[in-house]
Amino acid sequence: PTYAALSQNTPKILLATYFDSVEQHAELLKTLPVAGLHIDLVRAPQQAESFLHNFPEDKILSAGLVDGRNIWRCNISAALQTLNTLRETLGDRLWVAPSCSLLHVPVDLAQESTLNKQTQLDKVVKSWLAFATQKLAEVATLARGVTLGKEAIAPQLAQANAALESRVYSPKVHDKAVRNRVSALTPQDAQRHSPFPERIAQQQARFNLPAFPTTTIGSFPQTADIRAARADYKQGRLNAAEYGAEMRAEIQRAVRKQEALGLDVLVHGEAERNDMVEYFGEQLQGFAFTEYGWVQSYGSRCVKPPIIYGDISRPLPMTVEWAQYAQSITDKPMKGMLTGPITILQWSFVRNDIPRADTALQIALAIRDEVHDLEQAGIAIIQIDEAAMREGLPLKKSDWPFYLDWSVRAFRVCSSGVKDDTQIHTHMCYSEFNDILPAIAAMDADVITIETSRSDMELLEAFREFHYPNDIGPGVYDIHSPRVPSTEEMLRLMRKALAVIPANRLWINPDCGLKTRGWPEVEAALQNMVAVARQLRSSMAA
Ligand code: GLN
Numbered sequence: 001p002t003y004a005a006l007s008q009n010t011p012k013i014l015l016a017t018y019f020d021s022v023e024q025h026a027e028l029l030k031t032l033p034v035a036g037l038h039i040d041l042v043r044a045p046q047q048a049e050s051f052l053h054n055f056p057e058d059k060i061l062s063a064g065l066v067d068g069r070n071i072w073r074c075n076i077s078a079a080l081q082t083l084n085t086l087r088e089t090l091g092d093r094l095w096v097a098p099s100c101s102l103l104h105v106p107v108d109l110a111q112e113s114t115l116n117k118q119t120q121l122d123k124v125v126k127s128w129l130a131f132a133t134q135k136l137a138e139v140a141t142l143a144r145g146v147t148l149g150k151e152a153i154a155p156q157l158a159q160a161n162a163a164l165e166s167r168v169y170s171p172k173v174h175d176k177a178v179r180n181r182v183s184a185l186t187p188q189d190a191q192r193h194s195p196f197p198e199r200i201a202q203q204q205a206r207f208n209l210p211a212f213p214t215t216t217i218g219s220f221p222q223t224a225d226i227r228a229a230r231a232d233y234k235q236g237r238l239n240a241a242e243y244g245a246e247m248r249a250e251i252q253r254a255v256r257k258q259e260a261l262g263l264d265v266l267v268h269g270e271a272e273r274n275d276m277v278e279y280f281g282e283q284l285q286g287f288a289f290t291e292y293g294w295v296q297s298y299g300s301r302c303v304k305p306p307i308i309y310g311d312i313s314r315p316l317p318m319t320v321e322w323a324q325y326a327q328s329i330t331d332k333p334m335k336g337m338l339t340g341p342i343t344i345l346q347w348s349f350v351r352n353d354i355p356r357a358d359t360a361l362q363i364a365l366a367i368r369d370e371v372h373d374l375e376q377a378g379i380a381i382i383q384i385d386e387a388a389m390r391e392g393l394p395l396k397k398s399d400w401p402f403y404l405d406w407s408v409r410a411f412r413v414c415s416s417g418v419k420d421d422t423q424i425h426t427h428m429c430y431s432e433f434n435d436i437l438p439a440i441a442a443m444d445a446d447v448i449t450i451e452t453s454r455s456d457m458e459l460l461e462a463f464r465e466f467h468y469p470n471d472i473g474p475g476v477y478d479i480h481s482p483r484v485p486s487t488e489e490m491l492r493l494m495r496k497a498l499a500v501i502p503a504n505r506l507w508i509n510p511d512c513g514l515k516t517r518g519w520p521e522v523e524a525a526l527q528n529m530v531a532v533a534r535q536l537r538s539s540m541a542a
């Protein structure tokens with residue numbers, strides 16, 4: 001009815017679909033009163049056939065053949081072959097287009113320099129890429145190729161083939177050792193030694209935490225001074241020793257503040273991190289970075305996602321030095337802070353030559369090495385953030401089990417190499433995950449901290465039905481706002497949580513990291529938060 005109404009008084013409508021197949025609706029789509037249909041033939045090449053069959057004489061089919069969601073060059077020769085087949089049936093009713101909007105890719109590869117030492121994008125890797133401007137040229141090339149024949153686009157075809165070939169055989173892409181490690185993974189590698197009840201008993205004996213332990217999610221305010229220090233270091237105005245001293249001073253400030261507030265499990269504050277994915281990508285083999293490759297994240301926020309182009313490994317420890325320093329200046333347990341494999345995968349441009357699940361396992365092994373080194377360095381609590389777990393869910397529910405299976409496995413691979421009395425935390429934002437609670441439980445983190453305050457703990461309703469087995473810290477205040485929450489309101493949220501989660505498994509923490517906040521409001525809010533814990537403890541004792 002919507003399209004019937006729309007079609008009355010409008011210009012011609014092109015109904016554009018993308019990111020997955022719509023073939024199960026092909027018959028309906030063909031009968032809609034629209035002038036054309038666009039389908040994504042990058043994500044779902046198999047759906048072309050359903051549309052070719054009896055395609056209406058009065059409609060055009062727009063074939064999305066240039067990947068609008070990723071930064072790889074188009075395989076012109078393969079796309080042309082598809083186009084030629086489509087044209088046999090559709091004739092002039094065929095259009096060619098990117099698979100989706102170009103919102104998700106950077107603007108122009110030509111801006112990226114391969115000369116500037118600091119920021120250079122590897123010349124070879126660059127030759128494999130296409131940003132929005134280049135993608136438009138690819139669309140034009142394909143259109144010329146299908147109408148005028150291969151010969152008309154001979155130079156472009158040769159270039160595309162050469163780039164493709166160089167990528168397929170490049171030693172930058174393939175690392176045998178990494179491949180072997182992934183294929184040698186056993187079920188034991190994704191399994192802690194003992195089940196949770198035994199682990200938590202050992203952990204409790206080790207840390208002796210009070211009831212309702214308090215902690216934060218990792219980052220503390222990224223002040224102008226911190227950002228200036230990072231920029232100065234990057235541009236060579238600070239040497240490594242000077243930069244290290246500044247960061248250690250910052251860590252010390254954060255530790256002292258947390259001690260003064262009376263928090264139970266401390267963090268080092270993440271001052272040295274520009275971004276929770278970029279920081280790790282920069283230290284991993286197989287990642288490349290752009291200088292101007294900004295894309296919209298949400299609203300007016302932009303990010304510069306790393307590009308994963310090759311097999312991933314971790315040449316050196318990435319966080320150990322900072323964590324170890326932080327632990328050395330306090331008697332409280334210091335929580336090591338890592339980003340998990342799915343979040344790194346989700347927030348990067350990923351390879352299209354191997355399955356995402358394989359890349360996830362490669363990242364998981366790199367993180368597993370880091371977890372191991374942190375443990376060896378005396379860090380007994382390690383948080384592995386999986387902020388993007390939920391947003392990685394496929395569009396179609398029928399594809400969820402497969403995704404959840406490999407993503408949970410990747411998390412377990414990175415987190416299971418530790419001793420029973422090392423405590424693994426994970427953190428998730430946007431946790432509308434009522435429908436995937438069994439998968440969240442299957443991750444088997446000892447403690448999970450989640451976002452719940454904005455929904456007034458509504459999420460916890462799901463915990464009535466599904467008994468989440470491990471420890472849980474439902475965020476008691478929204479870090480997206482500078483407002484300082486009162487003790488009463490956080491207490492009210494904790495009482496709601498207590499109605500569905502046993503007291504001995506509850507932690508108290510904010511919703512997410514505090515890097516976008518200022519210190520005055522952070523200190524005031526955390527002070528109230530610690531007061532909540534104290535009140536709950538004394539009411540339990542009473
Ligand atoms: N540890 C990160 C931080 O505190 C987590 C951020 C996130 O979940 N988005 O900033």
Ligand code: ZN
Nearest residue numbers: 428429512513
């Ligand atoms: Zn978060």
